[in-house]
Amino acid sequence: MPGPGLQLPRPFRSAWKNDETFKLNLIPRPSDAPQVHASGPDPDRILVVGTGAVVGWGVSSHDLAFSGQLARQLSEITARGVDVDVITEHGLTASATLRKITDLRLWRYDAIIISVGTAEALRLDSTARWSNTMSALIADVAEQASATTQMIVFGIPPVGSMGPFGDKFGRQSDRLAKKFDAITEEICAQDPRISFRSLPEKGSPVQLREIAPRDLYRMLAGSVAAQLAPKLERSCADNAQISEWGAHYRRGKPQNEDQRQAALTAMNILQLQPSERLDRITRLAQQMFSTEVAAITLMDGDRQVFKSVVGFDDVVIPREYSFCNETIKHEAPTVFRDMGAMKMFGKNPLVHAGPKARFYAGYPIESPDGYRIGAVCVIDSKPRPEGDLDLVGLRDLAMAVQKEMFGTAVPSYHI
Structure with missing residues (x-):
């Protein structure tokens, strides 16, 4: 006893x-x-x-x-x-x-x-x-x-x-x-x-x-x-x-949207000034995958915000057109080798007009408490039907983004 x-x-x-x-x-x-x-x-x-x-x-x-x-x-x-x-x-x-x-x-x-x-x-x-x-x-x-x-x-x-x-x-x-x-x-x-x-x-x-x-x-x-x-x-x-x-x-299942949005808001990073450290990660992603576009994105309400981007001029697009919106639905990397041949993108202007995106690969980035708030992604106008992709390297870049973002989150934010 x-x-x-x-x-x-x-x-x-x-x-x-x-x-x-x-x-x-x-x-x-x-x-x-x-x-x-x-x-x-x-x-x-x-x-x-x-x-x-x-x-x-x-x-x-x-x-x-x-x-x-x-x-x-x-x-x-x-x-x-x-x-x-x-x-x-x-x-x-x-x-x-x-x-x-x-x-x-x-x-x-x-x-x-x-x-x-x-x-x-x-x-x-x-x-x-x-x-x-x-x-x-x-x-x-x-x-x-x-x-x-x-x-x-x-x-x-x-x-x-x-x-x-x-x-x-x-x-x-x-x-x-x-x-x-x-x-x-x-x-x-x-x-x-x-x-x-x-x-x-x-x-x-x-x-x-x-x-x-x-x-x-x-x-x-x-x-x-x-x-x-x-x-x-x-x-x-x-x-x-x-x-x-x-x-x-x-x-790996889709997350509650209200909780996911609350996690993004709590990090207090949307209004921060552009970061050269994030820009370096974006440029590295572009070089690693030899793509025209690379970006770090955040899903905020009904819009996608480009926190860092190379090869694309817009800083905000409607979330309904976002490829990264598909990425945050899962824990694993998302790869679309030829979006032009996929029905789900049949009315997406980023695929059939403008940049005419065909290839996409993205890895989710998370808040400190595990909500998928955005993604690191690479995009190209040429499809890639074959060939290995360095998805482990893409994950490493996403982890580097998280580390940088966690350092700028509000001090009271803990997992």
């Missing part, structure tokens, strides 16, 4: 916490957009949420932290792309995590990785409280997730030797953390989609700190990728059998 937490004088606990907060504020941590991507086709989507090792202490970007290392190493195993959304914060508790993931549409993710408990162990919460909070968190995640979503819950890393009272209070926190881990492991065992994972231990906490942060994240990500990859392969097979419940299938 869960017992009471270890009791220490409140002034000592407060002093310890304040000292550690001061020290941690001096350590670098990622400040860039909370998304990372690994190149490849048919990407898996992962959510990393919590505190501790997933925050990225000691490095300046998520690409160098655990999430970036995981994306690359998982992609190497699966030969698919990987998109990782990151929600991390120092001191994030299990109850705060539960509030943050509310309405996050967890069914979109192929895998969810949770790391919580450090704050609760440091403040010496009771085991009864931990049991109740973690049960609620894991139950909520399991309910929101898709039938094929895989989940990994990290154990609590050692916190001993922290602060001026580390030897005394740190050891007590570590003993309590082990009790928390035992409770968490028991909760996770109730759902076959959920795995509990004790964080790798390499000697004492002091020895762990002697490992360079980037190396530590690479080690942890490598072991998690090896564990997760075969489960994602099975999930892909499951998606074919229970497609209406699978994460990959569900996120």
Whole structure:
């Protein structure tokens, strides 16, 4: 039965916490957009949420932290792309995590990785409280997730030797953390989609700190990728059998238009001045595909706005004539090799008049919370009935656009 937490004088606990907060504020941590991507086709989507090792202490970007290392190493195993959304914060508790993931549409993710408990162990919460909070968190995640979503819950890393009272209070926190881990492991065992994972231990906490942060994240990500990859392969097979419940299938369906428009509006990017960085991406797309036109577009109400374009003079066209409007209906790339021969474009003036567009390839760009707000596209007046297209490269360009746009979104916007 869960017992009471270890009791220490409140002034000592407060002093310890304040000292550690001061020290941690001096350590670098990622400040860039909370998304990372690994190149490849048919990407898996992962959510990393919590505190501790997933925050990225000691490095300046998520690409160098655990999430970036995981994306690359998982992609190497699966030969698919990987998109990782990151929600991390120092001191994030299990109850705060539960509030943050509310309405996050967890069914979109192929895998969810949770790391919580450090704050609760440091403040010496009771085991009864931990049991109740973690049960609620894991139950909520399991309910929101898709039938094929895989989940990994990290154990609590050692916190001993922290602060001026580390030897005394740190050891007590570590003993309590082990009790928390035992409770968490028991909760996770109730759902076959959920795995509990004790964080790798390499000697004492002091020895762990002697490992360079980037190396530590690479080690942890490598072991998690090896564990997760075969489960994602099975999930892909499951998606074919229970497609209406699978994460990959569900996120590829057309999205609610009101919610999609609200996501675009919240980013506050429509009225921003032209960006040379976006223009460079557009020119690169034109060069990669040897097309007359390349563009970055946004679907705003009944119009398509060209956020960046080369080879075409208009900056706004009616959405009913937009090729990219077809692209945002799906998660995958959209290719029309000869639009002149397609009935759906029989009355489109961009095909049968004006530029007489024939070939089109586009990849959707998303808001931070996963709504498809527009596309990166290339267009040409000559059909391309045959030949390979670098759709992975097109996706990479779309990810570069997202990274640039996320940096200009309103500061209060989070996934």
